[in-house]
Amino acid sequence: MLDNQVCQKARLSRDARFDGKFFIAVKTTGIYCRTVCPAHPPKEENVEYFSSAFLAAQSGYRPCLRCRPDSAPDSPAWKGAGATLDRAIKLIDQGALQQSSLPELSKRLGVSDRYLRKLFNQHLGVSPKAYALYQQCLFAKKLLHQTNLPITEVALASGFDSIRRFNDCFKEQLKLTPTQMRKQKKSTNSKVVLQLFYRPPFNWQQMQLFLSARLIEGLEWITPDSYGRHFSWQGSVGQFTATHIEGKNCFEVEVQLDELKTLKPVINNIRRVLDLDADLVQIEQDLVTALPKAFKLTLGLRLPGIWSLFEAGIRAILGQQVSVQAAKNLVHQLVHALGDLAPNGRYFPSPHSVANNDLTFLKMPDSRRQTLIRFAQYFCDTYEPEVPDNWLQLKGIGPWTVAYAKMRGQSNPDIFLGSDLGIIKALKAQAAAAETSLEISPKDQRTLSPDLASPWRSYLTFQLWSQL
Structure with a gap:
């Protein structure tokens, strides 16, 4: 069942992280849309929410021609049979077709390349390669506008192996040549x-x-x-x-x-690590409405991400039941013992390097060392390890670890770390402040309920941490 209040907050924010999670039907127009639709948001009394585009269509609504709700991420149209199309889009956006062929991608997905082309043509109206090329051209356009990279290097950075192929594709997709797109600049800067x-x-x-x-x-x-x-x-x-x-x-x-x-x-x-795509004005308006009057928001608070889900999981395991400083010291030891050398530093260790070490240099209980090794081995062995809820099957990993990794490794906006010792301390302080406040009448006082902050509970978590 969809919570109308949560859906209202999410749709008004137009946050792309909710795209495909539910659909918005407008009673006055008979149209249903995605949460990221650019149209002016309708009044709440004219809105109905559906968990899928199919249900909206079955209720008599027709799809919006501007946002194409049939092609929203995570919607049935994108997911195809199971999650095949969803995974294909994600892998292509990560450069899968730049690094391998369509048959290789299909094999990775467990389907034939003919079936994958059929899914793309049926639900998106284009082939997998055409989709990939368009995304490459859009990124090339950004580089042409904002950098001094030579056009040959722009082509390479965008995933093209041939400058001729790049020019032809760019002109076909965007109706301009790369040289027309940018003002010529000479620069010796290679960065x-x-x-x-x-x-x-x-x-x-x-x-x-x-x-x-x-x-x-x-x-x-x-x-x-x-x-x-x-x-x-x-x-x-x-x-x-x-x-x-x-x-x-x-x-x-x-x-x-x-x-x-x-x-x-x-x-x-x-962009994800710095949380650049969130609409903080909308998020903070929702939090103010949901939280007690005694709660003082720290304005402009974002979700600082961690570079990868694997790194987030490792940091979360090393942070179990210890202070921030103690966890930091353990991560430092791990990085400098197992991380490959980088210019003036180190890279974060790979799953393989952690899984093939006894980790005795870490001053911690052996049970936690074994948890680290099991976790790293899981990333080495599992075809799709980046589904944190599946980590719970590993001994030594509990809900807090999974939730922390989701919040910082995937930038999930709706995670509340209720079992975190810092959060428990902050909640007690908030309750005490509310009871002693002279500015708020007893009838206006209420306890802090994290569920009311949904779908922005990750931001509430950081708000509480910031007040410690």
């Missing part, structure tokens, strides 16, 4: 520098404090205005530094990669 914009407010000071407290020297670096780190991605390695420019509501991000063809998914992941 890629992009501006990544966000909707204010953005409380960089709070994010900087949170990241500083957990910073692993050699892996990451931070200044009053910037954050950066070494990273690996799909077989390539690199580093980035994101500098906050408050007056422009953006981060200037400098990226260095050994393989430019992975640049697009790397940029997308940087």
